[in-house]
Amino acid sequence: MNSRRLDSYYKPGVLGLSFEVYPPKNANSTQALYRVVEELCRWKPAFISVTYGAGGSTRSQSLELLSELKKRMTVPLTAHFTCVGSTIEEIESWLSGAQALGVENIMALRGDPPQGQEKFVSTVGGLGHANELVQLIQTKFARFGVGVAGYPEPHREALSPEDDLKRLKTKVDSGAHAVFTQLFYRNEDFFRFRERYEALGVEAPLVPGILPVLSLEQLKRITKLCGASIPPELLTRLEACKGDGPAQIQVGIDYATEQCEGLIREGVPGIHFYVLNRSDIIDKILTRLGIKPT
Ligand SMILES: Cc1cc2nc3c(=O)[nH]c(=O)nc-3n(C[C@H](O)[C@H](O)[C@H](O)COP(=O)(O)OP(=O)(O)OC[C@H]3O[C@@H](n4cnc5c(N)ncnc54)[C@H](O)[C@@H]3O)c2cc1C
Numbered sequence: 001m002n003s004r005r006l007d008s009y010y011k012p013g014v015l016g017l018s019f020e021v022y023p024p025k026n027a028n029s030t031q032a033l034y035r036v037v038e039e040l041c042r043w044k045p046a047f048i049s050v051t052y053g054a055g056g057s058t059r060s061q062s063l064e065l066l067s068e069l070k071k072r073m074t075v076p077l078t079a080h081f082t083c084v085g086s087t088i089e090e091i092e093s094w095l096s097g098a099q100a101l102g103v104e105n106i107m108a109l110r111g112d113p114p115q116g117q118e119k120f121v122s123t124v125g126g127l128g129h130a131n132e133l134v135q136l137i138q139t140k141f142a143r144f145g146v147g148v149a150g151y152p153e154p155h156r157e158a159l160s161p162e163d164d165l166k167r168l169k170t171k172v173d174s175g176a177h178a179v180f181t182q183l184f185y186r187n188e189d190f191f192r193f194r195e196r197y198e199a200l201g202v203e204a205p206l207v208p209g210i211l212p213v214l215s216l217e218q219l220k221r222i223t224k225l226c227g228a229s230i231p232p233e234l235l236t237r238l239e240a241c242k243g244d245g246p247a248q249i250q251v252g253i254d255y256a257t258e259q260c261e262g263l264i265r266e267g268v269p270g271i272h273f274y275v276l277n278r279s280d281i282i283d284k285i286l287t288r289l290g291i292k293p294t
Contacts, residue, residue, distance in 0.1 A: 006078075006105050006145030006177035009046035009270070010205040015291070016046040016270030018078070018180075018207070021277050023053060023065050030065075032277065034072055039279035041074050042293040043286060046270060049078035049107055049147075059090065063097045076104040078147060082111025083133055087125035091133070095141050105145035108133040108176065120157070131171045138175035148172070150179040150206065152193040156227045165196055172204045179204055180272045183211040183222070185255070186231050187262045208263050211274035212281050213238065213252035215245065253281060257288045264289070 010016045019040045024030040040048055050069065052062055066079055079098050083091065098106065110130040113120045122128040127136070130148055137144055148171040151164055158164035168179065179202075184190055190208050197206055213219045216238040223230050234255055241247035260271055275282055286293070 006047075006147055007205050008145075009076075010178065010207070015264060015268075016205075016207070017043055017286075017291075018045050018047050018049060018270060018272045019043075019275045019282065020049045020051060020080075020209075020272060021275050022051045023062060029277075030068075034068070036275070036277050036279045037069060037073060040275065040282065043282075043291070044294050045075055047076040047078045047105060048073060049080060049105075049272075052080040052082050052109070052111075059086065059094055063094065063101065066098060066103055067101050070101050070103065076145075077102075078105035078107055078145075079103045080107040080109060081133070082109045083122065083127040083130070084111035084114060084120075085123055085126075087123055088127065088136070089125070091127065091136065092140065095137065095144075099141055099143065103144075105147060106137055106141075107147045107149075107180065108137060108171075109149055129167070131167070131174045134171050134174040134176050145178075146176045147178050147180050148176040150181045150193070150197070152181050152184045152189040152208075153228055155182075161196075165193075165200060168197070169200050169202050172202050177204055179206050181207065181209045182226055182228065183209050183274055184228050185223075185234055185259070186229065187259055187266075189229075190263070191266060205269040207270045207272045208268055209272045209274060210256055210259055210263075211276070212256035212278075212285060213248070214276065214278070214281075215248045215252075216242065249281065253284050253288070257285050260285065260289055 021033060021036060024033045037048060050066065070077055081094065108130050127133055134146055134148060137146055150168050154161045154164040181190065194206055219230060237251045238248055241251060263271065273282055
């Protein structure tokens with residue numbers, strides 16, 4: 001019996017907030033990350049999640065970081081984990097480690113091909129897709145809550161939007177408790193995706209992922225990496241303040257706030273913020289949305 005199902009965080013009438021941060025790159029940013037997490041906890045999120053770096057080299061470092069965060073956090077911790085570069089034995093060993101630390105949830109992902117590699121190739125003795133990771137967790141580590149990734153604009157390797165959605169349903173049928181979407185900048189894409197998701201009869205909460213833009217350059221880089229589209233309106237607003245960093249951040253805050261308002265109006269169960277370790281920006285957006293910290 002799973003006592004910590006991730007879907008239990010989403011209740012009618014309550015907006016389940018979650019915040020995704022990334023591991024620090026050096027000692028200075030480690031201290032900064034601890035402060036960011038402390039700040040984010042003030043919003044009493046459903047959970048804070050920590051991404052898993054590409055490639056297997058981060059396996060042991062990520063457990064060290066999770067251990068430190070667990071000591072400092074007052075809300076549940078979700079650890080992202082990918083199948084990249086790990087055998088099943090290594091995956092199980094990492095999951096045992098995370099379980100021993102008291103990590104509540106796993107964001108179960110396949111991961112991207114390592115840098116310089118065009119196509120994803122499974123590690124010999126490893127797993128090929130996220131649904132297999134979900135299944136493994138459900139079989140051997142059933143106390144974890146499990147989240148998976150969904151794509152309002154289909155995943156770049158998807159055979160078709162229909163096939164991508166069918167694969168997502170398989171992840172939920174394998175035992176995932178909630179779906180967190182890739183970032184998107186047109187709410188219509190999310191709403192169309194949600195309609196098709198619901199039409200397939202998938203019942204796990206579908207939580208939109210929002211990444212507040214920090215600059216035009218960053219927007220172009222990130223959308224190129226993940227395949228999300230940039231709406232002309234957002235591009236125009238950012239181009240109007242080219243070269244002015246603070247003004248571009250303000251556009252990002254305004255745009256993310258407008259996106260969240262539209263999503264909340266349409267009854268989303270929660271919002272998953274890609275924080276990029278900038279709690280100050282999240283503070284501004286949530287304040288504008290009329291949400292109060294504790
Ligand atoms: C919320 C969120 C968090 C993320 N966090 C991280 C992170 O921490 N670290 C990181 O490296 N990356 C992260 N990613 C990126 C993610 O790893 C990539 O998008 C990756 O390319 C796909 O991962 P997936 O789990 O969606 O894979 P899958 O669900 O396996 O899907 C990958 C592709 O294969 C297809 N497919 C799925 N299942 C099958 C199957 N059984 N047989 C055949 N085809 C199939 C799908 O249609 C899709 O095109 C995150 C993405 C999201 C949305």
